[in-house]
Amino acid sequence: MRNIILLFSLSILLFYANTSGATLQPDADTQVRLKKFEQFVASQMAREKIPGLSIGYLQGQVMWAGGYGYADLENKVPATATSSYRLASVTKPMTAAAILQLVDSGKVALDAEVQSYVPYFPKKPYPVTVRQLLGHLAGVNAYVNPQLEQHFKEHKNTRESIAVFENFDLIAEPGTRFRYTSYGYNLLGAVIEGASGMSYSDYMTKNVWEPLGMTTTRLDDPYDIIPERVRGYQLQNQQIKHAEFIDISSRFSAGGTRSNIVDMLKFGEGIIRGHIASQGAQDLMFESMVTDKRKFTNYSAGWLTNPVNGRFSISHDGVQPETSTYLFCFPSHHLTIAVAANLQRVNTSLFAEQLFEAITGEAWDKPLYFHDAQDRVYYDAMKAVFNEGNAYFERKQRAYLDEVNEREMLGAAFSMFNHHLKIVALKSDTKQRQLFISEAQHPAGGLQLRKLGSYMAKKLHDAHHKLPAYSNSTAIAFFHDYIALYKKDSTISASFRFDALFERQVAQLYADWIKTSHIKLTKHDFDIQKYLKPGTPTTVSDKELSKALAILGQTMEPALQGAAVAPDYLDDLKMLTQDLIRNGNASHALQIGVLAKELYPKSDAALALAGVLEIFTGNKSKGINSLKTALNLNPQGKASAAGLNDAAYELKGTSGPEAGLTILQAGIELHPDDVNLYDSLGEFYVALAMNKKAIYAYQRALDIKPDYPNAKAVKKIIQELAAGKN
Known part of the structure; x- marks a missing residue:
């Protein structure tokens, strides 16, 4: 690891480019923040023992991308912006884009059964549709035997990949339950082939990758010569080792691609600008799907859709042997961030979060401490309203409800929120206090948070408040400024206001926040x-x-x-x-x-x-x-x-x-009586070669719960330890 850090200053190979042909660099203030970000990268790579990492962003006409550490540790090959990593599940949004493209062209119907395009896939007790597969709502299972299914060494074609799971039972009636599964996206790859008459690789290359200028993106193949292919690693007992060899062709359209962060950025930009599919398709990618109970899953057609501190975003991560990746898109900022590491199970989102802050000067999140638990409950409600409402306004540039034509429904949203706050003030049933927030963000709960927060955001925007500033000043300031606004503006109806007790609570929290918000860990030149x-x-x-x-x-x-x-x-x-x-x-x-x-x-x-x-x-x-x-x-x-x-x-x-x-x-x-603690205790004793104590710990776990998830493996471990214990 010391060699990695020593190389750090030599391997920051930055890449500046844009589609117009000119070379633009970040502005001076951003470059200062980027230098500090690079110091963070060095520290965090050392903490997580990451051999190599590439990261970058594309915003407007500026593309900034760099590589850090080693793409190949043994041969001292530096990681660069164009190093080629396994993308893992970042493949899924690409597959989803291709499906929606085929929907636009009339070759695929979202609500058609999958057998319309993949006739060899066995019928199930319930119909399985393309739309359900896109949102992981089809009831298709994930890995049933991970020891086998996640470790294939042989190359598989599409038919062989589908055969791995085609006879698995559905785990739920389609539409009733979100179950993230790569097998569902493998089925979508087969749909692409059936509908287009082309192989998945050929269709993606011709219709998605090449049109976006993604010249290095391709299906991975361990036997092909792939320029700038990184070598993958894993940690064993905190030591860097080569990753296990696995042929990932069995995950072809769910996680079987290889590319670099420059191409990842181009893909994100293509989605933001609608260069691949129609406006209707973009809406399907931007909005979470819902279960049959009308609950958001926070997953759209190929993307995670969680708001980030009041910002509208879509994202997807990827983790598999050899690699960890993440792709974030902030459409309203016209910003895409991509990160890839050649070490599996790395927290790549942390690098993306820090880069976002360096680019924008906005806080990714603003954790707060509350001395009183009741204030925390108030704040959780405020933050939920800010998150849902501001993100919606940022995306649509309008409130969810019109204050004139939908006045009654908007007033009802404020009324429900005020009622919730009264329950908080009375410190009544905790479950009832939490119910409003957990339910009101979903269509089943009337999207009350979206209605409320987007109206507040619109009013603040119309009054020339800078909405992005609330990522730093928090939801407390968002509510404080809205209350101050309606106290000055008599045209804002009494139906769209908060009760006096809550107004006083917000005022007190805001006053204290103003006093403490400037406190940082770097004070008096101390760092x-x-x-x-x-x-x-x-x-x-x-x-x-x-x-x-x-x-x-x-x-x-x-x-x-x-x-x-x-x-x-x-x-x-x-x-x-x-x-x-x-x-x-x-x-x-x-x-x-x-x-x-x-x-x-x-x-x-x-x-x-x-x-x-x-x-x-x-x-x-x-x-x-x-x-x-x-x-x-x-x-x-x-x-x-x-x-x-x-x-x-x-x-x-x-x-x-x-x-x-x-x-x-x-x-x-x-x-x-916690089974998992005893199971972990056994593992730690094994690492210390304390076999008798390990056997005792494992046996204690079995005594507490004989059929706990790891029981079968533990019984085998006990036998092996008993055979050689001393």
């Missing part, structure tokens, strides 16, 4: 990151680092004390603890954990972080107490069995299985 060098031991003295951490506390604590709302920097603090532990500074990591607990005393995540670090550094009793307090605050949070299991694996990754073992043991003390 903890400068004390840490990714991948190398720190050379800073304990005294110097302790002083720096003291400054951090002295800066943040007075500003946050007594505030109802404040920026939540817990993720940043946690990342610092991980870096410190990697650099052999566990005591200073604990110092940050204690600071987190002091800054955010009502945060279960902060208390759990402190508890884990207290246990890790040898103070088990104090750590258990911190975890118990966290558990009381949120039984499903970071001190839950699942949360502590995750913490154990994180520590195992930074400090080895012995460190993680202490957290599992504490977790079992708090959750004595």
